[in-house]
Structures are given as C-alpha cells and as structure tokens.
Amino acid sequence: MGKSVKSTGNGAVILEGYRTPFVRAWQNFRSLSAVELGRIAVTELLYRTETRADEIDETILGNVAQPADAANIARVVALRSGIPQSRPALSVHRNCASGLEAVIQAAARIRAGEADLIVAGGTESMSQIPFIYPDSFAYKMLTLGRAKGLFAKFRAALRFRPRDLIRPLFGLEQGLTDPVSGLNMGETAEVLANEFHITREEQDRFAHRSHERATRAAESGRLGDEVIPVPVPPKYRETVESDTGPRPDSSLEGLSRLRPVFDRKTGTVTAGNSSQITDGGVACLLASADRARLMGGRSLGRIRASAVVGVDPRRMGLGPAFAAPLALERAGLSLKEMAVVEINEAFAAQVLACCKAMASDEFAQRELDRPSAIGEIDPEILNCNGGAIALGHPVGATGARLVITTLKEMARRDAQFGLASLCVGGGQGVALILERS
Numbered sequence: 001m002g003k004s005v006k007s008t009g010n011g012a013v014i015l016e017g018y019r020t021p022f023v024r025a026w027q028n029f030r031s032l033s034a035v036e037l038g039r040i041a042v043t044e045l046l047y048r049t050e051t052r053a054d055e056i057d058e059t060i061l062g063n064v065a066q067p068a069d070a071a072n073i074a075r076v077v078a079l080r081s082g083i084p085q086s087r088p089a090l091s092v093h094r095n096c097a098s099g100l101e102a103v104i105q106a107a108a109r110i111r112a113g114e115a116d117l118i119v120a121g122g123t124e125s126m127s128q129i130p131f132i133y134p135d136s137f138a139y140k141m142l143t144l145g146r147a148k149g150l151f152a153k154f155r156a157a158l159r160f161r162p163r164d165l166i167r168p169l170f171g172l173e174q175g176l177t178d179p180v181s182g183l184n185m186g187e188t189a190e191v192l193a194n195e196f197h198i199t200r201e202e203q204d205r206f207a208h209r210s211h212e213r214a215t216r217a218a219e220s221g222r223l224g225d226e227v228i229p230v231p232v233p234p235k236y237r238e239t240v241e242s243d244t245g246p247r248p249d250s251s252l253e254g255l256s257r258l259r260p261v262f263d264r265k266t267g268t269v270t271a272g273n274s275s276q277i278t279d280g281g282v283a284c285l286l287a288s289a290d291r292a293r294l295m296g297g298r299s300l301g302r303i304r305a306s307a308v309v310g311v312d313p314r315r316m317g318l319g320p321a322f323a324a325p326l327a328l329e330r331a332g333l334s335l336k337e338m339a340v341v342e343i344n345e346a347f348a349a350q351v352l353a354c355c356k357a358m359a360s361d362e363f364a365q366r367e368l369d370r371p372s373a374i375g376e377i378d379p380e381i382l383n384c385n386g387g388a389i390a391l392g393h394p395v396g397a398t399g400a401r402l403v404i405t406t407l408k409e410m411a412r413r414d415a416q417f418g419l420a421s422l423c424v425g426g427g428q429g430v431a432l433i434l435e436r437s
Contacts, residue, residue: 012110013292013299014103016049017121017284017404018228022243022392025126028232029240029279034063034396035070037281038077038123044228045119045283046081051295053082057115059089060106062098062122063396065129066091077123093396095425096344097308098122099282100399100432106286107303116291122397123281178426181313185425186262188316189269189347195315196353200268203348204255207273207389210345211250214386218242222385222412226404245276245392273348278392282400300407304417304435305331311427317350319429320421321357322367325374327419327431335375338433339415342402344422345387354423355382384409398422403432410436 020041023029029037038061046053059081061074070076075089083089094101099122106120137160144156177184183191192198217223229241260267261274292299307326311319320343328335335358343351357363359376385405388398402420410418421431 011289011302012107012286013289013302014403014407015285015287015292015295015299016045017226017282017300017400017407018045018048019121019226019282019397019401019404020230020280021227021240022245022278022280022394022401023240024244024392025277025279027244028238029125029230030127031233032125032230032279033070033128034065034067034123034125034281035073035076035080037125037279038073038121038283039080039281040230041121041123041228041281041283042077042081042083042119045285048228049285051117051285054084055117056083056087056119058087058106058109058118059083060092060102060109060118060120061089061396062092062094062100062102062399064093064095064098064124065126065396066093067125067128068130073123078119083119094308094428094430096346096393096395097399097422097424097428097430098396100402100420100422100430103284103286103400103403104303104306104432106284110286110288116288118286119283120286121281121283121400122394124394124396125279126277126394127279176425178313178316180426183314184262185316185346186269186274188314189274189349190263190267191314192317192353193268193349196356198268198349198352198356200256202352203268203270203273204252206348206352207255208250208252210348210383210386210389211247212386213384214243214246214390215248217385218246222409225408226401243391245278246386246390269347269349273389275344275346275388275393276391278394280392280394280397280401282397282404284400284404299437300404301410301434301436304333304433306432307430309429311429313427316425316427317346317353317423318357319423319427320431321354321363321429323429323431324358324419324421325364325368325370327421327433328374331433333417333433335377335419337417338419339381339413340384340406340409340418341377341382342387342406342418342420343383344393344398344402345383345389346393346423348389350423351383351387399430403434406434407436410434
C-alpha cells in the first residue's frame with residue numbers, strides 16, 4: 001500500500017539537483033541506455049542529499065525517445081533506483097521541454113498537497129534512438145526471415161537495394177522533423193535567421209562564446225557543482241567526470257569554415273552553431289516547505305511562476321520570446337530583475353532571434369498584444385556557463401539541467417531571481433521564473 005501524504009499547501013522548493021556529464025552521442029555513453037542514465041542521476045541525487053529511497057513519494061521524468069523496452073521510463077528508473085514499488089512514477093513528453101515539464105508537474109503536485117518529496121528530471125540517450133527504416137525495407141526483412149531453404153533466402157536477399165540502407169541513416173533527423181510544418185529543427189532556425197536578419201558571423205560568434213564560457217566554467221569548477229562522475233561500462237576502467245562537448249580550441253576561423261547543413265546554398269546554420277547531439281540524465285529533488293525544514297531548511301530555490309505557450313511550428317525557436325513575457329507577468333516581475341537568464345541554445349540563430357524579439361516594441365505589439373517589449377537581455381547574464389551549443393542537448397533532460405544550472409548560478413551571485421526558458425519542437429515555448437529566499 002502506498003504511503004499516505006498529508007496535504008501541506010505551503011509551496012514547493014527545489015532542494016538540490018545533479019546531472020551526469022553530457023557526452024557526445026555515440027561516444028563514451030553509447031552503451032548506457034536512457035534508463036541507466038536516469039538511474040545514475042537519481043541514485044546519486046539520493047546519496048548526496050542523504051535521502052532514503054523509501055522517502056520518495058513519486059518520480060517524474062522527461063523523455064522524448066520513449067524507448068520501446070522501457071514503457072513509462074520513469075517507472076523503470078524509479079524501481080532500479082530502489083524507490084519502493086508502492087510509489088508511483090510518471091514519464092512526461094513535451095519534446096525539448098520534457099525535463100522542465102517534469103519539474104513543473106512535481107512542484108504542482110506538492111503545492112496541491114499530493115506529495116511531500118518528489119524526484120523530477122529527465123533522461124535521454126540520443127545514441128540509442130533507433131534508426132527508422134522504410135516500410136519497404138521492413139517488408140523485405142520479413143520476407144527474408146520467412147523464406148525457407150537456402151535458395152529462397154538467396155532470392156529474398158537479392159531484393160534489397162542500396163537505397164534501403166541509406167534512409168535509416170537519417171532516422172534521428174526524421175524524429176526531429178515537425179510533421180505539421182514539414183521542417184526539421186535546423187530548417188526552422190534558418191527561417192528565424194532570415195526573418196530577424198541574423199548573419200552567419202553573428203551565429204558563429206555566439207557559438208564561440210558558448211564554448212569559451214563552458215570551458216571556463218568547467219575549468220573553474222562551476223559546472224562541477226552540478227555534474228557527477230560516471231564510470232563507463234562494461235569494464236568501468238574509465239570515468240567521465242565532465243562534459244565532452246566544450247571545445248577549448250574553438251575559434252571563429254574554424255567555425256567559419258563549416259558548411260551550412262540545412263540550406264546548403266544560402267543557409268547560415270551549421271553544425272558548429274547548433275546544439276550538439278548528446279546523452280545525459282538529470283535529477284532534482286523537490287519538497288514541500290515543511291518537509292524542507294525537517295531536512296535542514298536548505299534549498300536551491302523555488303518556482304515563482306511558469307508559462308507554457310504555443311507558437312507557429314515554422315518559428316518554433318521563438319517560443320521563449322512568447323513564454324518569458326507571460327511568466328514575468330505572472331510573477332509580477334520585470335526582465336531587469338532577472339540576475340541570471342538561461343535560454344536553451346538549440347541554435348545560435350534561435351537564441352539571437354529571441355533576444356531581438358524580446359527587445360522589440362514592434363514585436364510585442366504585433367505578436368503579443370503588449371504595448372512595449374520586456375527589454376534587452378544583458379549578454380553577461382545570458383547562458384553564463386555556456387549552453388547547448390557547447391554542452392549538448394539530450395532533449396528529454398535539458399530542461400531539468402536549465403533549472404539546476406540557473407539556480408546554482410543564482411546562488412553564486414547571491415541573486416534573488418532568474419529566468420530559464422526553452423523553445424520546443426512542434427511550436428511551443430516554456431519559461432520559468434525561479435526565486436531564491
């Protein structure tokens with residue numbers, strides 16, 4: 001029988017959060033499933049916070065790929081982390097904002113008095129996202145499998161063509177293509193680059209800055225506050241202690257030599273000014289205020305307000321420009337009061353477009369029905385420790401990373417308020433206003 005939870009109704013706080021290193025796909029973590037990445041993050045969170053697994057009321061995790069061998073991946077992660085089977089678990093999927101959605105739902109559960117202590121976060125193995133094969137290839141494989149006798153199998157094998165093996169190489173790209181607009185995520189970034197007149201040089205400079213900041217943050221130990229070392233199976237002779245994406249040798253010259261990926265003739269979006277394909281897991285511990293006091297009273301902060309909006313799928317990268325003003329309004333705060341701002345770097349063009357939109361009175365009046373813009377974002381407080389261009393973007397986990405990255409940077413700066421936001425594939429935007437006591 002599940003544990004009975006007394007309604008507290010006194011708010012929710014984020015006690016702590018940790019993540020695995022974010023590792024480039026098909027490298028060190030290629031043998032680690034999304035379940036295992038989530039388990040590592042959750043068990044380390046419980047260990048470091050000295051929380052018993054049987055104290056957890058529920059587990060909520062974001063995941064995009066939804067592995068076929070782990071339906072309701074949050075439940076599988078929870079059980080493998082030692083959380084009792086009587087405690088429920090929920091997987092959430094809001095594309096790139098899945099990890100952030102998990103944190104929002106956990107806080108809502110606690111505010112409603114339905115739980116006192118929840119693990120929330122996200123996990124994604126981009127390395128293990130299956131290739132997508134065309135139906136014709138699947139039929140040929142089925143025919144080959146059913147063929148009886150050597151001659152029949154030989155005849156079935158002769159039906160395969162080289163094109164049958166080419167399309168599966170683009171399975172991940174197909175998964176990141178919006179079925180409504182018909183554009184993949186990189187093509188939507190090209191739409192924004194054209195609409196907001198963002199040059200290739202601007203994008204490359206932004207990407208270079210992301211690598212510089214991430215490198216400095218790693219060297220100074222700032223990212224070490226959130227990253228846990230992970231021994232790599234099967235022999236466990238190697239331990240990954242930091243993110244593998246940041247490039248200390250990044251240069252504008254090197255970035256300028258990369259060819260556009262999504263519009264090869266006139267495009268400006270390259271692999272260098274886009275987020276990296278990455279594996280990783282993130283776990284946060286949320287509690288009611290009463291429970292937090294019983295656990296010592298320390299916390300990273302709380303969600304002051306949140307906002308989720310829908311936007312044109314062709315301009316999906318503008319999600320933060322729509323969500324942030326609404327979240328600020330609900331919080332009763334202004335952009336000037338934000339000491340730390342994190343906008344996920346799906347693409348340099350996309351973040352730069354959001355910054356221009358947020359500073360534009362014309363955009364506010366035309367698109368938001370607001371009299372004026374929320375203002376310009378100071379580059380010094382935007383993605384202070386680098387972003388997904390350098391760190392990577394394990395899609396189901398990134399939102400939860402933004403929460404802990406923002407809160408821990410707020411603590412270092414002794415800041416009261418911060419903003420974390422993402423664009424979402426399919427045309428949505430999510431924003432959180434975070435507050436420290």
